[in-house]
Amino acid sequence: MHQSYSYHWSKQLLSTNIKWTYVITLICMLVVPTLGQVNMIGRQSQNEGIWVLPAKTAPVIDGDLSDWNMSGRILCFADQQLQDQYSTQVTAMWDEQYLYYAIKWNDPSPLGNMVDPRFNPDTGWKSDCVQLRFMTADQITWIDGWYHLDSKSSVIRITVWDDMTNWRQNKARSLVAPPGKVDLGEGAQQAFTQTESGYIQEMRIPWKMIHRKIPAIKSDMTFRLGMEFLWGDPAGSDKLTHRYADNIQAGITKREFYWNNYRVWGNATLTDQPTVAQRQYSPKSDRLTGPVPIELTLPLDAKIVSLAIDDVTGKRVRNMGGLKVADYTTQTTDKAIKVSIPWDTMADTQWQGNHSKGYHPTSNPVAPGQYTVKALTHSGIDATYEMSFYNPGTPVWDVADTSGAWGADHTTPHLLATSGKRMIVAWELAEGGWGIIGIGENGRKIWSEKRGAKVLAADEQYVYAVPEAFGNLPLPPSIIRLDSATGDYRPFTRDGKTLPFELRLENLFDTSSLGILKTMTVGKKYIALGYEANAIVLLDKTHAGFVRQLNLPTPTALTFSKDGELYAISSNQLCTINQDSGKATPIPTPDLQSPVGLTCDANGNLLTADTGTDSQVKAFTLQGKLAYTCGQQGGRPIRGKYDR
Known part of the structure; x- marks a missing residue:
């Protein structure tokens, strides 16, 4: 979907005079602390490993963490300012049979995952879900865990790489607990409990599930454990509201393609210590420090302010650009904002050297005297929706009933079929958007299906398609059947039994x-x-x-x-x-x-x-x-x- 925007901004110049003494500057500069970051990069968490503590007694998997040792917990968040809404607190424990894993989620719309494991087992991650990435000595395993809202069932999807260097070759299976139960099968358990701020997810994972050959389970054993946390759309669409990947190798900050980049997944280390020092999180401060306060009164709509400092001759000595007004606000009235911005009395950095020998920065304090400060403010950049290109959906964005937006992103529509007065349109495949859509007799889209179609047909009641695989994932051709009026899944039935929704043709002939x-x-x-x-x-x-x-x-x-x-x-x-x-x-x-x-x-x-x-x-x-x-x-x- 392509959209265009218009932008609006305003500016205002202000000035004030500042006097100070050199002695005060030196004293103030000596006492200004250096603010370093701890387990964070910018405003996001940067966990470089997690301790797995011993379970003296096996915790009961019931969604209650009162029997857990929480001293080894880590916090995971993409933005500390959104931590109350979107963050997790993760704890892990172990014994000789199981890895125990618990998450306390902050989630404004908890337990809303509507991905049905019967029909779309590989897409549970499109709503409230955790994705665990294990790399042990002899196996790479993905485990997705979620609570299916409609059936009130606990679900995990287990994917094991055939080759530890090639994620495209793998085998996957699903374990689904009966409604209201925690036993998934194969010794695994999972429980959920809703809380005031989100929900608790508690898991028991057998060691045999993440190893081909189980080693001696003991203290100091280390494996890699990447974690991806996903928050779904409260309206029920398959578009995520929030996502964060954490636990990462030391010194690595990039999280692109985290899901298959096993080299960056952080370590999980078993310890026999009953407690460990609880991890703290401190951000690096971008706020300026210095002994000379520059006090200004700014317009009420000011969001960003830039300062230019000149000496008595009008020569520019310092530029301080792009400062967030909120970081320096001391008072807000119904007419203006008052700020106090500290100046460290340093002049602009000068770069010395040459191309062959290289350049190095030098910074020096300005001379004592009188200086003039000019301030430029603007109210920030806002987007105004103008139109949508090549998208006749109503509305043009996704909504829960899938009638919004339009078709696929990577391919053009290539198949048409009619079902009564409805038109069915199919694209070859879709990564974003939709691969098959139903259009009513008024020309409006009425439903969507993510899968694209290699071939397509329809009668008065159903739509039939053989989906096309996305990317380099060769899948055995299968036939699916959809309700042509609603897009709902309608698996074939035979002899009173419901057949798999994706019915492999090779199993039919x-x-x-x-x-x-x-x-x-x-x-x-x-x-x-x-x-x-x-x-x-x-x-x-x-x-x-x-x-x-x-x-x-x-x-x-x-x-x-x-x-x-x-x-x-x-x-x-x-x-x-x-x-x-x-x-x-x-x-x-x-x-x-x-x-x-x-x-x-x-x-x-x-x-x-x-x-x-x-x-x-x-x-x-x-x-x-x-x-x-x-x-x-x-x-x-x-x-x-x-x-x-």
Whole structure:
């Protein structure tokens, strides 16, 4: 989504005279403390390791931390000023069987994760969730933990890398506790309790879950443990409100691609000490210090102030720019803001040296005397929403019911299907935005699905798609089914049992020799899949069971008519297909050169896009007669005005 903004700012000049003595300056400069940062960078936490304390008795996993030793706790926050809303307090303990892990979350909208592990197990991180990144001597493991709001169930998603240097090759599984229970299976437990400021998340992780071969579990054992904390949108969309990654190797500050960059994950060290010194957090102060106060009265809307200090001859001796008014405010009235800004009496830094030998800074105090201060203020930079480009969503941003925003970010729309009076549009894939959307008869978007589609089809009730994998993640082709009116997931059912939502085609029929899936359509009885290796596969549309395979040379497009007849583009020829024998009967279409895509209109005509020299959509009767065309014959120039 692209947006444009307009900006507004104002300025005002002020002046004041300052007198001081050199002796006072020296005394004041000697007593000014140097403020250093402790376990922080700027306003964010910088935890370089975590102690894992011994559990004298195993804590009960119930969401109550009264039986925990909290002395080893660390605090994690992206902005100390937002710590009351978005931060975590993390504690870890151990015994010979388990790693115990607890989080006290500050969260203004706690336990709101609506990601259903049955349908989207790999995207629990899109709302309230913790992602733990383990690297032990013989295994890299990701564990995502969240509370699924709708089912009131505790969930963890475990992903184990096949190769400790390649995250793309992995195996994943989900453990889901019964509603209201803590036992997840495999010895793991997880509990949640809501608090006044957020919630508590308590976990028990078996050592066997993060090791291929369990070593001797003892004091001084160290492994890597990266932690990513995620806060979901209180409105229920899949857009995060806040995120922070912490516990990092010493000296490293960058957190880009933290999720797979195991080299930066911080250490977790087992200790046999019953307590450790509790970690403190102090930011580096950006506030100026000095013995000479510059006292000014600023306009009420001032957010930033810059000072220019001149001597009695008018020569500039010091520039102090971009100071936050809030850091120096002493009084605020209904008309003005009073500030006191300390000056260290130093002149501007001078750089001495040359290009070959290098440069070094020198700073010297100014001479005693009278100086004039000029101040420039402005009210900050604000954004005013003007418009949205290429986005007819209503509204143009995401909302919980997914009717906002529009489509995908990385690809263009490439598939269309109709479902009654609704239009279904699909993009190949989406990282941000949506891969499949439903549009109502008024042209407004009504629902969204994150998955993109390699092929797409729809009937009056359902949308059928084979999703396309994002990036370099090869996934076995699977068919999914959505409610065409709401976008809700509608897994196939067979013999009274609900099948997996992502139903792998290889589990329905032998796909090994069929090549690439090129097209799909749905009719009264069947779903038809067309493969490049000269085959059409028919599935029962009610339960996705295999019916039969038909042999047909290069079926690039398929469609069913209203009466259930199957038509295809085969070897550049429009054909009727016998659904029992697979026999193809060509329909003579002398006006058709290079057909792409196939569908039927309301009158039963067959429509295809002729990408030959005509560059038109052409409609043919079932006898092959050209019924009508859409678009100017020969197409239009790449540049120029559209025809009206």
